Amino acid sequence: MAIADIKNMEVVYERPKTLINKITSYCPGCTHGIAHRLVAEVIDEMGLSDKTIGVASVGCSAFSYEYFNCDFVAAPHGRAPAMATGVKRVLPDRIVFTYQGDGDMISIGTGEIVAAAGRGENITVIFINNANYGMTGGQMAPTTLPGMKTTSSPHGRDVEKMGYPIRASELLSTLDGASYIVRRSLHNAKNIRKAKKAIRMAFETQVRGLGFSMVELLSTCPTNLHLSPVDAMNWLEEKMVPYYPIGDYKVHPVLSEINI
Amino acid sequence: MTREFWKGNEAFAEAAVRAGLQAYFGYPITPQTEALEYMSHRMPELGRPFLQAESELGAINMVYGAACTGARVMTSTSGPGTSLMMEGLSYIAATEVPIVLVDVVRGGPGLGNIVPSQQDYNQMVHGGGHGDYHQIVLAPASVQETVDITYNMFNLAEKYLTIGVVMIDGSIGQMMEPAEMPPMLEIRKDIPDWAVRGGKDRRVKTSIYFAAEDMEKTNLRMMRRWQQIEKNEVRYKEYFMDGAKIAIVGYGSAGRIALSAVRTARSKGIPVGLIRPISLSPFPKQLISEIAEQVDGILVVEMNTGMMLDDVLTAVQGKTHVEFYGRSGGVIPFPGEILKEIERISKEPQKDGRHPRDFWLERMESISV
Numbered sequence: 149m150a151i152a153d154i155k156n157m158e159v160v161y162e163r164p165k166t167l168i169n170k171i172t173s174y175c176p177g178c179t180h181g182i183a184h185r186l187v188a189e190v191i192d193e194m195g196l197s198d199k200t201i202g203v204a205s206v207g208c209s210a211f212s213y214e215y216f217n218c219d220f221v222a223a224p225h226g227r228a229p230a231m232a233t234g235v236k237r238v239l240p241d242r243i244v245f246t247y248q249g250d251g252d253m254i255s256i257g258t259g260e261i262v263a264a265a266g267r268g269e270n271i272t273v274i275f276i277n278n279a280n281y282g283m284t285g286g287q288m289a290p291t292t293l294p295g296m297k298t299t300s301s302p303h304g305r306d307v308e309k310m311g312y313p314i315r316a317s318e319l320l321s322t323l324d325g326a327s328y329i330v331r332r333s334l335h336n337a338k339n340i341r342k343a344k345k346a347i348r349m350a351f352e353t354q355v356r357g358l359g360f361s362m363v364e365l366l367s368t369c370p371t372n373l374h375l376s377p378v379d380a381m382n383w384l385e386e387k388m389v390p391y392y393p394i395g396d397y398k399v400h401p402v403l404s405e406i407n408i
Numbered sequence: 409m410t411r412e413f414w415k416g417n418e419a420f421a422e423a424a425v426r427a428g429l430q431a432y433f434g435y436p437i438t439p440q441t442e443a444l445e446y447m448s449h450r451m452p453e454l455g456r457p458f459l460q461a462e463s464e465l466g467a468i469n470m471v472y473g474a475a476c477t478g479a480r481v482m483t484s485t486s487g488p489g490t491s492l493m494m495e496g497l498s499y500i501a502a503t504e505v506p507i508v509l510v511d512v513v514r515g516g517p518g519l520g521n522i523v524p525s526q527q528d529y530n531q532m533v534h535g536g537g538h539g540d541y542h543q544i545v546l547a548p549a550s551v552q553e554t555v556d557i558t559y560n561m562f563n564l565a566e567k568y569l570t571i572g573v574v575m576i577d578g579s580i581g582q583m584m585e586p587a588e589m590p591p592m593l594e595i596r597k598d599i600p601d602w603a604v605r606g607g608k609d610r611r612v613k614t615s616i617y618f619a620a621e622d623m624e625k626t627n628l629r630m631m632r633r634w635q636q637i638e639k640n641e642v643r644y645k646e647y648f649m650d651g652a653k654i655a656i657v658g659y660g661s662a663g664r665i666a667l668s669a670v671r672t673a674r675s676k677g678i679p680v681g682l683i684r685p686i687s688l689s690p691f692p693k694q695l696i697s698e699i700a701e702q703v704d705g706i707l708v709v710e711m712n713t714g715m716m717l718d719d720v721l722t723a724v725q726g727k728t729h730v731e732f733y734g735r736s737g738g739v740i741p742f743p744g745e746i747l748k749e750i751e752r753i754s755k756e757p758q759k760d761g762r763h764p765r766d767f768w769l770e771r772m773e774s775i776s777v
Contacts, residue, residue, distance in 0.1 A: 198607060198608055199606040199607075200606055201477075201605075201606050203473070204614070210616060211616075213612050213614060217610055218606070218610060219604040219605065219606050219607065219610060219611045219612065220610075220614070221472075221473060221476045221604055221612070221614065222612070222613070222614035222615065222616055223473075223499075224472075224495055224499050227465065227466075227469035227472075227495075227496070230461065230462075230465070230466040230469035230470050230472075230473070231469045231470070231472050231473035231476075232473060233459065233466075233470050233473065234470035234471060234472060234473025234474035234476075234477075234481070235473040235474065235476065235477055235604070236473075237431055237457040237459060237470070237474065238430060238457060238473075238474045238477050238479045238481075239477055239605065239606065242606040243606070259463060259466065260462065260465070260466055262462075263461070263463075263466060
C-alpha cells in the first residue's frame with residue numbers, strides 16, 4: 149500500500165478527547181481500560197468534557213483521575229458518592245460522576261451509595277464489579293462469588309462463615325430515588341457496545357435532571373484471578389454473568405423515550 | 409447594629425451565613441443539633457445548599473467535595489461525630505482546601521453524654537486524622553466571641569488553605585446571650601485558581617502523592633504555612649495579670665468560670681490573674697513561657713483530665729511551679745472550687761516534685777472512689 153493511500157484514509161477509530169494519552173497503571177487485560185474508554189467516548193459524544201467533574205475512589209481506579217481529561221477530585225475509600233454530592237450541590241449545572249470498584253462502593257461505601265441513591269442525587273456512578281479487591285492483591289470482596297478462592301478466602305468463599313455476595317444493582321433498584329440502574333458486562337464486543345449505550349443513558353439521566361444513575365460493569369482482574377486475559381473474559385461470561393444477571397433494574401419512564 | 413438574644417448554636421450558624429457560607433452539610437448530634445436545624449431553613453431561604461447527610465462520614469465528605477470547588481463550606485458536630493470525621497479531615501488537610509468545622513464539645517469518651525466538656529482538646533489540637541498536618545483551633549468563651557470567631561474563620565481557612573476549627577464547649581452552644589451579628593457579606597463569585605469547576609484546563613484535587621518525595625514536599629509546604637500561622641494567628645486574653653503572682657490558664661467555659669474565681673480572689677487580696685488562650689492551635693507558648701518567668705505559680709484549669717496541661721508544661725519548661733485542676737466527663741467546675749485551689753496555692757503550693765496531674769488525682773480521690 150502506498151503511503152499516499154494511508155494519508156487519504158478516513159480515521160474511523162481514535163483516542164477519545166476525554167482520555168489523556170498516557171500509559172495507565174492497570175494490568176494487561178484488565179477491563180478498567182475498556183470502561184475508561186467507554187465513559188470517555190460518551191463524554192465526548194455528549195460534548196460534556198468542559199463541564200464534567202469526576203470523582204475517583206480508592207482501589208486500582210484511585211488513579212483514574214490521571215487518565216480522564218476533565219476535572220477530578222479523589223475521594224476517601226467508599227466516600228465518592230458523598231464527595232460527589234458536595235460537588236454537585238454547589239455546582240448543579242455541572243456533570244458529576246463517580247468511578248468506583250466493588251470493595252469501595254458496596255463494602256466500605258455501602259452507606260454513602262445507598263444514601264446517595266435514596267436521595268435521588270443527580271449524579272452518575274460507574275460501578276466496576278470484578279469480584280475482588282484488585283489493588284491490595286486479590287482479597288475477598290462483597291461481590292466475590294460463593295466458593296471463589298481469593299487471598300483472604302484461600303479455601304473458597306464459604307457462605308456459611310463469610311456470607312453471600314451483595315447484588316448492588318438489585319439492591320439500589322428498590323430505592324425510589326434511583327432513576328437508572330442497569331448491569332452490563334464487558335466480556336465481549338457485543339456486550340461492550342451495550343455497556344456503552346447504558347453509560348450514555350446514565351449520563352442522559354443526569355443531564356435531564358432525573359436523579360441517581362448507576363451502571364454496574366461486570367469486569368475482570370486477570371492478575372488476581374490468575375487467568376490470561378482471554379480466560380478471564382470466559383470466567384466473566386461463565387461464572388459472573390449467571391450470578392449477576394445482565395439487565396435493566398430500574399429505568400425512569402422518561403428514559404424509555406430516548407433513542408440513542 | 410443591635411444586640412440580640414442568641415443561642416450559641418444558632419448564633420454561629422447565622423454568623424457563618426453572614427460570612428458568605430455557600431453550603432452546609434451536617435448530621436444531628438447533641439449538643440449541636442440546633443445549628444443543623446437553623447441551617448435547614450436559613451440556607452434554603454437564601455437559595456444556598458443545605459443537606460442533612462447520612463452520617464458524619466457523609467457530611468465531612470460532602471464538605472470535602474464542595475471545598476474542592478472553592479466554595480465557602482462548613483459542618484458542625486460533637487465528639488462522636490468528630491471521630492467519624494477524622495478520616496475526611498486528614499484528606500481535606502492533604503488536599504489543601506479550606507473548610508470550617510464547629511465542634512460543640514460534649515462529655516466522653518465513647519458515647520459519653522451530652523453535657524459540656526473539653527474532652528476533644530487532644531483530638532483537635534494534637535490529633536486529628538492520620539498524618540503530618542495541623543489545623544487552626546480557636547476556642548471562644550461566649551456567644552459573641554463564637555460569632556466573631558466563626559465569621560472570621562473562613563478568611564483564615566482560605567488564607568492558609570487549612571481546616572479551621574471553632575471548638576466550643578457544649579455550654580456555649582446551648583446558652584443564650586446577647587450578641588451583635590456582623591454584616592451580611594455577598595456570596596463570593598470568583599472561583600479560586602486551584603478549584604475544580606468543570607472547565608477547559610483540567611484541574612485535579614487529590615490527597616494522593618504516590619512518590620514519597622512529593623508527599624514530603626507537600627508536608628513541608630504545609631509545615632511552612634503552619635509556621636506562618638504560628639507567627640500570625642496566636643490569640644488570647646489576659647485578665648488581672650498586672651502584678652499577678654499566680655496565673656490561671658484556662659480556655660472556653662473553664663476560663664470563664666475561672667475568671668469569676670479570679671475576681672473573688674482579687675477582692676480578697678490574692679494577686680492572681682487569668683490567661684485565657686483563644687487559639688489552642690497555634691498555642692500561645694511564647695506568652696506562657698514569658699508569664700512563667702514572672703509568676704510564682706501557674707494553675708491550669710480544664711474540663712478534662714489535663715490535656716492543655718501538657719502544652720502549658722512544655723511552654724513553662726520548669727521555669728515556674730505548675731498545678732492542675734480539672735473536672736471531667738461533663739462535670740462543670742464551680743467558681744468556688746477554683747477559688748479554693750487559688751487560696752491553697754497562695755498559701756501552700758504543692759512543691760514535692762510530683763506531676764501536677766498526680767497531685768490533682770490525689771485531691772480528686774474523695775470524688776472518684
